Amino acid sequence: MGEANLPSLSAPAWVARNKAGIEALDKDAFEVAAEHFSACLAGRPDEVVYARNLAEAYARWAMSLQAGDAWDRTRWIVLLEQAVGLHPERLDLSDL
Numbered sequence: 001m002g003e004a005n006l007p008s009l010s011a012p013a014w015v016a017r018n019k020a021g022i023e024a025l026d027k028d029a030f031e032v033a034a035e036h037f038s039a040c041l042a043g044r045p046d047e048v049v050y051a052r053n054l055a056e057a058y059a060r061w062a063m064s065l066q067a068g069d070a071w072d073r074t075r076w077i078v079l080l081e082q083a084v085g086l087h088p089e090r091l092d093l094s095d096l
Contacts (some may be wrong), residue, residue: 014040014047021053030061055087 021036037054044050062079065072084093 014044014050018050018053021057023044025060028060028064030057030064033057034061051086055090056082056094058083058086059090059093064091 017036018040020041021033024030024033024036034054034057037057038049040047041050041054058079062076062083065076065079080093084090087093
């Protein structure tokens, strides 16, 4: 994908979007965090940190479903599969 095909966000905008995702993750706003990290990864697929941040958001989101009242096994499995796909080196995910 060439630079001309990327959305029109500058590098500082990606950094700001990633920071917003981290802030959302810190507040357990997993869906919001995932939206931010997904946008960063879509725009900058070569930035490994965005994939790892998105994997972290999916992993925490999945764990919150497992531990909470809103148990949804299908969604839990999908989120974990996405997390592992984004960060296969993260061995703790395969134990869940």
